[in-house]
Amino acid sequence: MNQDALQQRIRQLARERNALLIAHNYQRDEVQAVADITGDSLALSLEAARTDQDVIVFCGVHFMAESAAILAPEKTVLLPRPDSGCPMADMVTAEGLKALKEQHPDATVVTYVNSSAAVKAESDICCTSSNAISVARSLPAKKLLMVPDRNLGRYIARQVPEKDYIFWEGYCPTHDRLKTEEIIKAKADHPDALFMAHPECRPDILDLADHICSTSGMYEFARNNPATTFIVGTEEGILWRLRKENPDKTFIIPSHGLICPNMKLTSLEDILKSLQTLEPRITVPEPIRLRALTSLERMLAVPR
C-alpha cells in the first residue's frame, strides 16, 4: 500500500473503532499528518482524558501512553510501538527515587512527566516543560527534589531561585548533545534569527536562547513573533508543523543530532496494525495508577 492508501485506511478504521489518533510533535511527518491531534506531552494526555472516544492510539513514547492510561483507565490506550521508550525516563527507577527521598525527607519531589508510572507514584507532584515554573512556585516546601531531568531542573532553579534544589542527574540524550558551537554558528549564519530552545537543553545552550518553551510553545512563539527566521533547539520532527503553519518563515535546525530515535519508530503500518488488533495496549496496575494519578492531578490543579 502506498502512503495515501495507508493513511486513508487508517482514517477509515479509526472511525470504525471510534478511535482518537494522537501524535506527539516529534513523530514522523506522515504520522502527524494522519493524526486527529498533534501536541506536546501535556496537551496530548489532557486530550486523551477529555475525549469520549473509546480507543486512543498514542503515537509517541511509552511514558506518554502511560500518562493517558493513568488519566483515562476506562479507555483502551494503544501504543503502536511498545518498544518506543524514553532513555531519560529510564534513568530513574522507583527504588532509586525512594532511596534519595530517604536522604531528604523534608523535600517535595517534583517529577517531570518523562518518567514511568512507578516513579510518578513515588512523587509528590508532576510537571511538564510547559508548566514546570508554575508548579515549582506553587509549592510551599523550601527544598525541591527535581526528577529526572537535570537540565529542566536547573532551568527551573534559575527561574525560581527562592527554593533549594536537589537534582537527579538524568538527561535527554537528544537535547543534551546540542553544542554551543552549533548555536553560535547558526546565529552567525542567520544574524536576524531568533533562537527558541527546549528546557531539556543544557544550561549553556539556554543562555543563548531568545525564548525557552515546550514544543507546543514553539508553535505559538513562531506564529506570534514578527521575526521571519528561527533557529530551533529541539527534535527536528517539530519542523513539519512549524513550516506548515508558517509558510513564509524559515526554520533552521542547528545540529544533525536533534533526532530522537524512539520518536521515529512509529510507522503508518504500525498504526494500521494496532487499529486492526487493538494491541499493544498500555495499562498501569491499579495501586500504582492511583498514586501516579495523585501526582498528575496535583499538577493539573496548579494555575498556569
Ligand code: 13P
Ligand atoms: P514536550 O512536553 O515539550 O512536548 O516535550 C516532550 C519531550 O519528550 C521532549 O523531549
Ligand code: SF4
Ligand atoms: Fe525522551 Fe528526549 Fe526522546 Fe523526548 S526527545 S522522548 S526526552 S529521549
